[in-house]
Amino acid sequence: MNGRAQYIAFRAILIKEVLRFVRIWIQTILPPMITTALYFVIFGRLIGSQVGDVHGIGYMEYIVPGLILMTVITNSYANVVSSFYGAKFQRNIEEMLVAPVPNYLILLGFIGGGLARGLAVGLAVTVVALFFTPIPLHNLWVAVSVLVLTSLLFSLAGIINGIYAKSFDDISVIPTFVLTPLTYLGGVFYSVSMLPPVWQSISLANPILYMVNAFRYGLLGVSDVNLGVAYLAIVGFIVGLFGFALHLLNRGHGIRS
Amino acid sequence: MIPALSLHNLTKVYKNGITALHGIDLEVAPGDFFALLGPNGAGKSTTIGIVSSLVNKTGGTARVFGHDIDTELAAAKACIGLVPQEFNFNIFEPVVEILVNQAGYYGIPRHVAFGRAERYLNQLGLWERRHDQARMLSGGMKRRLMIARALVHEPRLLILDEPTAGVDIEIRHSMWSFLTEINAAGTTIILTTHYLEEAERLCRNIAIIDNGRIVENTSMRELINRMASHTLVLDLAHPLTALPPLPGFTACRIDDVTLEIEVPRGADINTLFVALSAHGIQVDSLRNKTNRLEELFIGLVNNKEGTA
Incomplete structure (x- = not known):
């Protein structure tokens, strides 16, 4: 395939992926908006009013970056894992496998779909957040780059889960038992400086903490972690997961017998 | 002339240790309408899977119009259109999107793909259903959708794995006509x-695979000519009290109004009817007892099992 044909193939996969989640927007776009609104009402307004300021910022405002990023993480992951496993389950992944489209384009197409849903839902949740609190923008480039990179990272994680999954149970195990705990313990609702020293140290082993704080820096200008370390961790994970996912696709793991 | 498909010593051993293909050799000429027959589990789908790169081969070579799937996989894939045995499209996608997306995976721009989708959906009687989700289609329509999808990139080699399974007779006949047309077009x-009748009617050449080995590879005519005899079933207008002599034929009275006549290869059937008329026997209708190819197929597979 020449460059133009590869571009057309990538665009075809991307359009297919975007139309997939747009077609079922009641399942994909609406629920995170409602959930986030509830978070703002309960944690932000009712409980948050008792918490006071964090790093000199109102609690409601402080949790906004974490809630947006949490939504982006879960939706990017969920989009790719469910789409890829669904394609395996219905065997329509074979439509791509029999075509001359290279594996790296299949990978890019699926993570492009995850990125599109992550950003669409992130934008929707940001609009919801604006009904509750103004959202400052400390550094646009940091905010956008962290959002995009985090979405890519969890899209890649989702496709690896989808490649290994052999049942619908398998695509819910990682989100339930790994992703959700790490996200909640990643400083979405609190600053790690509020934790006892030992838990602060343990928290630093959680990669999501770096993403949440880097994004928080982009919006609010405050962070519990070094921004350079955060970027290094995110990009390192992306490179590693991309290489691993491509290796699995090239081997035909779970998709070729 | 470069063969459309050339398999040499193709071997497949699955992870569970089962050997699906024992080094098969096969060649299909360009423009051919070729039948690959075999009982369930014989290795047909594994062979097709390897050629279309859905199954990793263990050994041997496979070339599609000269493109080796080991070294020129993309070029080989571009030549193939695959209609698999089981439905494998996203049932929630609209019909036309399935075709346009599939064309996109082959690098065909969307505006070109829409034109082709319209042509093939019209030819296969699905254009009116183009905006429906695939799950809304009947079984026969789904089969035709898979044929349209396989053709949208205009492949030189179309591989159909049980394309008319579960399709009613009328639609099967229309699919046969359509396949004959696209074969005639090159x-x-x-x-x-x-459906061995399907293979006999459509295909010029045939290979029979059994237990992962090619047990027959010849022209359909040659295979049919090997039949020593075939059996006709005659339905009589009036009950028959005694079996008359029918020189050159072996007759068997099934009941009062049914005769089975074994007709040797090369025998003149007209002489049979002359003899029947001479005895005042009036025939209402006649039919072949079994499909000729079916008899051969069972014979070949059983012989193979007998010698294994």
């Missing part, structure tokens, strides 16, 4: 089917 077709 597309090489490889067909696997359990």
Whole structure:
């Protein structure tokens, strides 16, 4: 395939992926908006009013970056894992496998779909957040780059889960038992400086903490972690997961017998 | 002339240790309408899977119009259109999107793909249903959708794995006409089917695979000519009290109004009817007792099992 044909193939996969989640927007776009609104009402307004300021910022405002990023993480992951496993389950992944489209384009197409849903839902949740609190923008480039990179990272994680999954149970195990705990313990609702020293140290082993704080820096200008370390961790994970996912696709793991 | 498909010593051993293919050799000429027959589990789908890169081979070589799947996989894939045995499209996608997306995976721009989708959906009677989700289609329509999808990138080699399974007679006949047309237009077709009448009617050449080995590979005419005899079933207008002599034929009275006549290869059937008329026997209708190819197929497979 020449460059133009590869571009057309990538665009075809991307359009297919975007139309997939747009077609079922009641399942994909609406629920995170409602959930986030509830978070703002309960944690932000009712409980948050008792918490006071964090790093000199109102609690409601402080949790906004974490809630947006949490939504982006879960939706990017969920989009790719469910789409890829669904394609395996219905065997329509074979439509791509029999075509001359290279594996790296299949990978890019699926993570492009995850990125599109992550950003669409992130934008929707940001609009919801604006009904509750103004959202400052400390550094646009940091905010956008962290959002995009985090979405890519969890899209890649989702496709690896989808490649290994052999049942619908398998695509819910990682989100339930790994992703959700790490996200909640990643400083979405609190600053790690509020934790006892030992838990602060343990928290630093959680990669999501770096993403949440880097994004928080982009919006609010405050962070519990070094921004350079955060970027290094995110990009390192992306490179590693991309290489691993491509290796699995090239081997035909779970998709070729 | 470069063969449309050339397999040499193709071997497949699955992870569970089962050997699906024992080094098969096969060649399909360009423009051919080729039947690949075999009982369930014989290795037909594994062969097709390897050629279309859905199954990793263990050994041997496979070339599609000269493109080796080991070294020129993309070029080989571009030549193939695959209609698999089981439905494998996203049932929630609209019909036209399935075709346009599939064309996109082959690098065909969307505006070109829409034109082709319209042409093939019209030819296969699905254009009116183009905006429906695939799950809304009947079984026969789904089969035709898979044929349209396989053709949208205009492949030189079309591989059909049981394309008419579960399809009613009328639609099966219309699909046969359509496949005959695209073969006449130059597309090489490889067909696997359990309807042996279908293979006999459509295909010029045939390979029979059993237990992962090619047990027969010849022209359809040659294979049919090997029949020593075939059996006709005659339905009589009036009850028959005694079996008359029918020189050159072996007759068997099934009941008062049914005769089975074994007709040797090369025998003149007219002489049979002359003899019947001479005895005042009036025939209402006649039919072949079994499909000729079916008899051969069972014979070949059983012989193979007998010698294994």
